[in-house]
Amino acid sequence: MRDTFKKTAESPFTILLISIFLLFFHVYPAFLLEKADIFIRDSFWFQLSASISAFIILFLFPIYIFGNIF
Structure with missing residues (x-):
């Protein structure tokens, strides 16, 4: 359960939802x-x-995604 929550919280989709919320x-x-x-x-x-x-959406989200890819 804890690992599932951690995986979900670290996914790019969740970060995108948090960014839209903010x-x-x-x-x-x-x-x-x-x-x-x-x-x-x-x-x-x-x-x-x-x-x-705008900073959260335009800069932090792509940095998070590229950090996980590379």
Whole structure:
């Protein structure tokens, strides 16, 4: 059971799902706050949350996959 969970947690598909989850929960609240006029898209926090999500998707996920292949 423990080995199965560990194998599943290390699979690229699971990492992709985690990345999508992080992308949604980093950026979606920023859009809600922007829609409520709490801050605008040019604000620091909006750009920070979007850039963290983009970093996870664009850089960490491919590094993880290439690290497991090679």
